[in-house]
Amino acid sequence: MDQVEKPIPGTLLLVDLIRFGATKPDAVSCGSDVVISGGGKLALQAARICKDLGAKTITVLFRESWENSPVSDEDLKDKNIDGLNVVCNSAVTRLFGEKDQLNQIEYTDSESLEKTAIAANTLVFASGRFPELVFLNARPELPESELPAESDQNAVMDPTPGWEAIPPYKQPILKGEVGLFADGEALADYSAAIKAIGAGRRAAASIHLLMSGVDPALADEVLTPQSKIQDVDHVENVNPSQRQIMPICSGSELAVCGEIERGFSEDMARTEASRCLQCGLICYDRSVQIEESVESEVVTS
Secondary structure, eight states, X not given: OOOOOOSSTTEEEHHHHHHHHTTOGGGOOOOSEEEEEOOTTXXXXXXXXXXXXXXXXXXXXXXXXXXXXXXXXXXHHHHOOTTEEEEOSEEEEEEEEETTEEEEEEEEETTTOOEEEEEOSEEEEOSSSOOOOEEXXXXXXXXXXXXXXXXXXXXXXXXXXXXXXXXXXXXXXXXXXXXXXXXXXXXXXXXXXXXXXXXXXXXXXXXXXXXXXXXXXXXXXXXXXTOXXXXXXXXXXXXXXXOOOOXXXXXXXXXHHOOSBOOOXXXXXXXXXXXXXOOSSOOOOBSXXXXXXXXXXXXXX
């Protein structure tokens, strides 16, 4: 494959930049302002290639702190790349551009959550794929004195406002992670079809929120695997309900079906399903009815 895929204006994959940048420089293009997101020590190799392709300023963003950074002061001195700036504890959170040109990126500090916008004509992703992004028109906010009057039927807004791209809201399990390609994302959405469907739903929901003027971010109280939902240590007035034991195949049946477990019969499946109250809290069935006045005070209601 000699063609470099660019589904997002002004972006490149690190593998393509390193593969073609030194051997086939005509296959890749590089702007004057370059941002490289991640990549470890390979980011410095990519920075050298960008410099040779004409880049003036190169910013490398690492999620790690400087103490845990994959590069050191000695590495930077060895490469001796003029115009190189390394920023740690940071990740890309937003892109800005016009038509098919990237103009600017925003990155966020993972500790202070401070956002910084810098010029960028080329954004290099140190990943095997491009990120999921939601694109929307970024119309300039004009003061009221410059807005066309309602009676002026011939007034037309600027037809080329530019665009911005933001990631969909994250899965609850990744709440607290910042920016594109957060830890866990690379192995989450594409590990199975059902998770890919979930990624599509998050993207659709994010678009709906944006169209409604709502910031597509997870709420502070969203449930995560670390959330403490309840502190119940025992239950009362509840008799245990025995689980249905999955029957297993005999030796002769195993030779035919190839499966150790035979599976539930319809009656067994219904009995097992009836053990759940669908209360969202505790999977027990009440053995004693409690008065309404008392029931509201019982955690297991």
